[in-house]
Amino acid sequence: MATTKRVYERLAPVYDLDDVMFAGAKQHWRKKIIDILDIENAKLVLDITTGTGRAAKILSKRVKNGRVIAVDISKNMLKIARMRNHGRNNLRFILCDAAHLPLKDGVFDGVSCMCGMDTVDEPGAVLSEVVRVLKNKGRFGMMYFRESKGWLRHLDAILKKYYNLIWNTGNVDIASMISDHPLRTVKKQDLLIADALVVEKCRERDSNARSSDLSLFRQRQGAPPL
C-alpha cells in the first residue's frame, strides 16, 4: 500500500482531533473558501481529498438543488465521512485517487480541496485532473500548508515535525503550478501557516454532459467503487 494511503488508513479514527487543535480555525476557513466558490446554484460540486467529510458536509448544505461528489483514497477516512454525512442524499462518496478521477471532462461547477494539495503524492497530476473536470468559469478552492516567513518559521518547524511524523504532508508551491493551467486567481489569502487560494477556469472543455448520475463517469471505466 502506498505510504500516504497507509498513513491515513491508520490516522482516520483520530484525524478530527486536528480540528480541535486548531480551535475551529480550519473549519472557519473551509467555510470562507466555500463562500468564494459561489456554488449556491451549482448542479455539481466535487470535493477532493475529502477525508472525514467536513468540507463535503458544508458543500452539500450550500448547494440548493445540486449534488456533491466527494473522493478520497482512504477507506477508513471515507467510513467516517459517510457516518458524519448520514442522510445527506445529495452527497456521494467515492474511493479513488484524485490524480486519476473517474469523472468526465467539464462537468463540475466547483471543486474544493482542503488541506489536501500538500498531502497528495502527485500535486501536478491532481491539479490537471481538477482543471479537466471543471466547467469553464468553474472555481477551485484550496487551503494548504506552506513555508512561513519571519518569526512564524519557528512555529512552522514545530508543526512540520508533527505533520511529517504522522500526516505525510509536505510543502508544495501550488501558486506557481497554477500558471501552467488556464486558471485565473480569484482570491489568495495568507493564513499565516497556510494559504487559502481560489482560482477560476478561464477557457476550454465545457462538455454538454447530461445530469444523470452515470453521465458523470467516464465511459470505459464505468461507475467507480462506492
Ligand SMILES: C[S@@+](CC[C@H](N)C(=O)[O-])C[C@H]1O[C@@H](n2cnc3c(N)ncnc32)[C@H](O)[C@@H]1O
Ligand atoms: C489532511 S487530510 C484532509 C482531509 C479533509 N479535506 C479536511 O479538510 O480535513 C488529507 C486527505 O487526503 C487524502 N488523500 C491523499 N492523497 C490522495 C489522493 N491521491 N487522492 C485522494 N485522496 C487523497 C487522504 O487520504 C486524507 O484523507
